[in-house]
Amino acid sequence: MNAPDTLAPLDPAQLHRFVDDAWRERIVPSLIDYIGVPAKSPMFDPDWEKNGLIDKVVRDAADWVLSRKVPGLTLEVIRQEGRTPVIFFEVAATKPASTQTVLMYGHLDKQPEFSGWRSDLGPWTPKIEDGKLYGRGGADDGYAVYAAISAVEALKAQNVPHPRIVGLIESCEESGSYDLLPYLDLLRPRLGEVSLVVCLDSGAGNYDQLWLTTSLRGNITGTLKVEILTEGIHSGDASGLVPSSFRIMRMVLDRLEDSKTGRLLPEAFHCEVPSERVAQARATAHILGDEVWKRYPWACGADGAFALATDTDPVEALLNRTWRPTLSVTGVDGMPSLQNAGNxxxxxxxxxxxxxxxxxxxxxxxxxQLKALLEDNAPYNAKVTFHPDGRMNDWGATGWNAPTLAPWLEAAMDTASRRHFGAPLGYIGQGGTIPLMNLLQQGFPMAQMMVCGVLGPKSNAHGPNEFLHIGYGTRLTSAVAEVIAAHP
Incomplete structure (x- = not known):
């Protein structure tokens, strides 16, 4: 797409200098402190209130925002009893007669440590190497609040008019955002007429251009448990008579997944892929090629991954990770370590x-439906239970399919990408889940969505050696400033 230069009169060189200084002098040092705090999401730290770590990163971020003394900015940390806190900030409009609002979103809670970190790295020990800031949560997505405020500051540094801007920074996203809906209900009268949502909690296909997220998958997490005995017994005495709980587990999972292909069997868990998304997947596959599947840390190496990947056609690979249901087993209980595994x-x-x-x-x-599928008519009449995570009325997170882009927004993002990355805007679906996006789409059906982020190749959010690509974060911040300036 050859987009016209439709952006407001910003000096790109001055913008770049301002944002580069902001990242080097203020954002990166703050993220180093942030990474050092194990502020795990409530699902992974049930004693989060007592431990006070979520409160610390929220308080630190709020203090940083207030220290910037942005003209027209007000901020408060809102707390409801028993719920994780949110930061809500507001920047008054400077664009004449503007009645619309830009909503900026991020989160500060983190995934747990996970294993397999490089010996010189760790989830809570930040380290900068080759332009990357390693540590848990910097990219997913502690940087968001700092980048959002710096984008606003960059506009004000050049006296560029902007609409009203509000920020919503939560601390329950990695647990499914179950605390967020009550805050949205509380804040709805104060959010105003939201016409653009800027979400900085997503990913990128590469580090060479701005990427717009076009869709997000939904997610169900929970614990499936198969019980066959009240206590462990000698395997030589009972095996062959008492069925293995692991074998029953396999039988139950066979109801859900074809183990040979990975395809989920219930048709209710599938949907038709819109033709627009298929066309975008083809365009993205042309840009990324085999890197779509080669970029993962395959045990056999990238050259041997051809036999391991479920599909090496780049288009099908993209659709598999964004529009098709998949099952992962992310944890296990009831099994001793190999060292302690007796008969x-x-x-x-x-x-x-x-x-x-x-x-x-x-x-x-x-x-x-999943709960019924797994529990009903258990093999051997074993005790089989599936407990979805979250409160009963909040089981499962629904995905999101982006609305049709307004011409001004598509042109603004493409021009910003060309200015700051030297390449056109890219479009990519993401396989992860941001529950807020579907909630916002329902609450503000006319709003445009700029969903983007720094989680590019090998950034490995949730896993070992998570990193934030500092250069990409810097350019993304400049692009966000330009898009807000272009808001009609």
């Missing part, structure tokens, strides 16, 4: 399941 028939096996849903499949309905 014992174990009384139970429990798996933590993560089931990614296509963007157009309703999450709660799918969670109810």
């Amino acid at each position: 014992v028939l174990r009384p139970f096996t429990a798996f933590k399941l993560s089931l990614r849903l296509p963007p157009l499949v309703e999450g709660h309905t799918a969670a109810v």
Whole structure:
């Protein structure tokens, strides 16, 4: 697309200098402090209130924002009893007669440590190497609030008019954002007429251009447990008579997944991929090629991954990770370590399941169906239970399919990408889940969505060696400033 230069009169060189200084002098030092705090999301730290770590990163971010003394900015940390806090800030409009609002979103809670970090790295020990800031949460997405405020500051540094801007920074996203809806209900009268949502919690296909997220998958997480005995017994005494809880677990999962292909069997968990998304996947596949599947840390190396990847056609690979349901087992209980594994028939096996849903499949309905599928008519009349995470009415997160782009926004993002990256705007679906996006789409059906982020190749959010690509974050901040300036 050859987009016209439609942006407001910003000096790109001055913008670049301002944002580059902001990242080097203020954002990166703040993120180093942030990474050092194990502010795990409530799902992974049930004692989060007592431990006070979420409160610390929220308080630190709020203090940083206030220290910038942005003209027209007000901020408050809002707390409801028993719920994680949110930061809400507001920047008054400077564009004459503007009645619309830009909503900027991010989160400060983190995933747990995970294993496998490089010996010189760790989740809570920040380190900068080759332009990358390593550590848990910097890219996913502690940087968001700092980048959002710096983008606003960059506009004000050049006296560029802007609409009213509000920010919503939550601390429950990695647990499914179940605390967020009550805050949205509380803040709805104060959000105003939201015409553009800027979400900085997504990913990028490469580090060479601005990427717009076009869809997000939904997700169901929960614990599947198979119980066959009240206590472990000698395997030589009982095996062959007492069925293994692990074998029953396999039988139950066979109801859900074809183990040979990975395809989920219930048709209710699938949806038709819109033709626009297929066309965008083809265009993205042309840009990324085999890197779509080669970029992962395959045990056999990238050259040997051809036989391991479920599909090496770049288009199908993109659709598999964004529009097709998949099952992952992310945790296990009831099994001793290899060192402590005696000849014992174990009384139970429990798996933590993560089931990614296509963007157009309703999450709660799918969670109810999944529970029935796994529990009903258990093999051997074993005790089989599936407990979805979250409160009963909040089981499952629904995905999101972006609305049709307004011409001004598409042109503004493309021009910003060309200015700051030297390449056109890219379009990519993401396989992860941001529950807020579907909530905002329902609450503000006329709003445009700029969903983007710094989670590019090998950034490895949730896993070991997570990093934030500092150069990409800097250019993304400049692009966000330009798009806000172009808001009609």
